[in-house]
Amino acid sequence: MTPNVYPLTFLSARRRALQHLALSAAAVVGVSGCGFALRKAPTFAFQxxxxxxxxxxxxxxxxxxxxxxxxxxxxxxxxxxxxxxxxxxxxxxxxxxxxxxxxxxxxxxxxxxxxxxxxxxxxxxxxxxxxxxxxxxxxxxxxxxxxxxxxxxxxxxxxxxxxxxxxxxxxxxxxxxxxxx
The missing domain is CATH 3.30.160.150 (Lipoprotein like domain)
Incomplete structure (x- = not known):
């Protein structure tokens, strides 16, 4: 029986995906902390x-x-x-x-x-x-x-x-x- 061995390319691709996810999460936290918000639908004082x-x-x-x-x-x-x-x-x-x-x-x-x-x-x-x-x-x-x-x-x-x-x-x-x- 041969043990389960993952090819090196699979591990590096998985590592890159995790790094990308961590950087994306850090960017979201960084942007939300600076007061940035998407423009919302306008509200009017009249109908x-x-x-x-x-x-x-x-x-x-x-x-x-x-x-x-x-x-x-x-x-x-x-x-x-x-x-x-x-x-x-x-x-x-x-x-x-x-x-x-x-x-x-x-x-x-x-x-x-x-x-x-x-x-x-x-x-x-x-x-x-x-x-x-x-x-x-x-x-x-x-x-x-x-x-x-x-x-x-x-x-x-x-x-x-x-x-x-x-x-x-x-x-x-x-x-x-x-x-x-």
Whole structure:
């Protein structure tokens, strides 16, 4: 009878797994002791919000969906006027800009700058200002090539969607920062 002998590679693999587990546990303990915590879902001081102004833009649609996801009742112009809202979020500017910032000697565009400008304010139903007029301006740079127009158009749209998601997250965080009406 031969005794059970583990190959050396099995033992070293097991040892590496235990070392990895110990390092992971140490990292979790170290991070939890420094005050780090994942961002939690926002809590709001109100239950319903009316969105006024630009309601049909991509950012406004995504903002409406985010607020509904976070448990708020969202009222728009399509909702009957008899439905009261605790606060009114007014979107005054929601625009996209596309500017050529780099050109070749022949005048061909080589670099674009994409901008998303979003200005909003939030008031109670009694016209008390909760958030003054706030402008969010995001910029992204995009190289451009006439030989890859379709792929650059798709990249441009992707960058605009990314900026819209960023604007929505910033607006939701600012709304959640309001602690009393």
């Amino acid at each position: 319903s919000v009316r969105i006024a102004g630009s309601e049909t833009t991509p950012i406004a649609r995504e903002l409406r969906a985010a607020l509904i996801t976070n448990g708020l009742t969202v009222i728009t112009t399509a909702t009957p006027a008899s439905t009261p809202a605790e606060v009114v979020l007014t979107v005054t500017v929601d625009q996209r800009e596309r500017i050529a910032v780099g050109q070749t000697a022949a005048g061909q565009v080589r670099e674009l700058q994409l901008r998303t400008r979003f200005i909003f304010r939030m008031r109670t139903a009694n016209e008390k200002d909760l958030i003054q007029d706030t402008e969010l301006l995001l910029e992204r740079d995009l190289s451009f090539s006439e030989t890859a127009v379709l792929s650059k158009a798709a990249e441009e749209e992707l960058l605009y969607r990314d900026m819209a998601s960023d604007v929505v997250q910033q607006v939701v965080r600012r709304m959640a920062a309001v602690k009393s009406l």
